[in-house]
Amino acid sequence: MKTESIRTRGAESSGSISVHDQKREHILAVAEDLFYRNGYAGTTIADIVRELGVTKPFLYYYFSSKSDIFETLCWRASHACLTAMHFKPDDERAAIDKLREGLHRFAAANVSYFKSGTFAYREGGALDPAFMKKLRTMARRFYKELCALLEQARNDGELDFDDAKLTALSIGSIAGFMYTWYKPGGRIGPEDMVKELTRILMKIAGAYSQPASAASKIGRGRNAGRAIRNPSI
Amino acid sequence: MKTESIRTRGAESSGSISVHDQKREHILAVAEDLFYRNGYAGTTIADIVRELGVTKPFLYYYFSSKSDIFETLCWRASHACLTAMHFKPDDERAAIDKLREGLHRFAAANVSYFKSGTFAYREGGALDPAFMKKLRTMARRFYKELCALLEQARNDGELDFDDAKLTALSIGSIAGFMYTWYKPGGRIGPEDMVKELTRILMKIAGAYSQPASAASKIGRGRNAGRAIRNPSI
DNA sequence: CCTACCGATCGGTAGG
């Protein structure tokens, strides 16, 4: 497969995965690609088994239904993306540093799960309402955590933005729509893509400065224009 | 069909729309809402006619097929959003000013068509390949025009960004994913939403300063709840 | 784990 370079799940990479789980993962990988390309309703069980070279009852031995496969994919990807802003309660770092790390994790998760990361948003009508509710709760927590960090960092004088919620939604949107244009193996490799995306997300938050490695590229002073807008800082 | 949408919109605002076109527009409005909420495959002809309180043959008198309805909606919205960066050849203004106007038009079109603006991306599998090709050509031109303006304005010393294509795609992503969170009648009215979105888009491009008028606070929108369909800028 | 097959529901159209 093409995209497993970034997605390193523990058991899978250590080789201790059972044959049963291997077959399950293969079904999931093929189904993920078909759902990504043709949508939930546009993908039939017959499509999946044809691509796998197996029969329908084979598939139904591993999964109870079409939605079972879809929800498994959906949950994995959404969980990976939406827990990026979780930090341990004893993490005492500055808000701006936690934000930068969290947004980097968020960008990395979205690049890694670019096929299924936003299934929940695009195919909400096809999902079980109870399952959707759990995903919505997780998404709400993500935005709550992101908004809190944004406002803390702004109070610290590190950020410049108007509306926290709208800023957070814009950040989520860049990752959420990435599936329409990102393809692995393109002009920009996955690692550089994550770095660039993180920079753009920090830009939306109105970060005054970038990490030293990136700041060297800027010829014209960033702080000159910003300082005029917010003389209080 | 696809090109008559402009004529229909003009007649709509002047009040001289025929009874035939009124009924056609009513079907489109109901179908747009259902496609938006349940997706293309998740919406049946039976759903649409039930919501309308008519029969299927009534609907098939106005449209030749389910995809005919969908493509009409898709084309209108995509056309409105993706022509935002068109400027007359004799427009001699500075790139930064054209960019700001174009991004404002783009934000306004996406707010106005928040239900159907990104049907083409989410439901590509359901659309006719030839139709999809026309949409992709239009999208490519949008990004080409946007990239050109971005690079011109950067050469003028007005912008600060790394990669033009990635910046343009990020700008498109914010508008493209807005359908997941924007609802008219929310905390921020449509006019303020367009202004704020435009500011955020300019921020991604690395604009050093904002126009004075945009510094106004967002809050109680006067026209909250009324979607702006025809933003003449 | 396959062959064979089901209940239901889909988009689209017949005659009047």
Added chain:
DNA sequence: CCTACCGATCGGTAGG
């Protein structure tokens, strides 16, 4: 002979 529809049902295909 046209328009604007209605009650009933078509052939094909979906998930299971």
